[in-house]
Amino acid sequence: DTAVSQTPKYLVTQMGNDKSIKCEQNLGHDTMYWYKQDSKKFLKIMFSYNNKELIINETVPNRFSPKSPDKAHLNLHINSLELGDSAVYFCASSWGVADTQYFGPGTRLTVL
């Protein structure tokens, strides 16, 4: 009965590869997000989707592309992975753009 789930939990890959992280929420929320938590533990928003439309895109390299097939899913695709992409990525969701956000368990990405 997990509310916000992410797969995989851990992802280890080589520089230059392309990888995807999946997120699903079963809360019926309309808005979903991707956050990045770096090695210094700062948590920063990357993307926000409301009803499958992008509404926030912070200064994120265009190697990162979110894809929302439906409002319950927001996947993060990363092209040409770099060492600096190593971080924990969190998905979150909320009812609307102004509402409380609920986070997933995180995906730890390690780029070698």
Add this chain to the structure above:
Amino acid sequence: DAKTTQPTSMDCAEGRAANLPCNHSTISGNEYVYWYRQIHSQGPQYIIHGLKNNETNEMASLIITEDRKSSTLILPHATLRDTAVYYCIVRVTANNNDMRFGAGTRLTVKP
């Protein structure tokens, strides 16, 4: 850049109340105060939020000063499982879903 200031770390004895302060001296009239916590290796967990009145739920109480320039999160009976990093965030909720996390306070509950 977070708009809040929190102590880097705090300790609390198990069973005692944990009082976590937060300064938000530049808060605007339409900004809410949110508290989240992050237990090691887990996603941030919502605790409570408020605008100007004190709030209480099953997890904690939130006390906001009358001038709204600071607030305190109270965990009434801290347990070892409350050891986490606690984040105080101010955000405008109308047409804005941008939450900016700072460094937070690392609370360690000791037996």
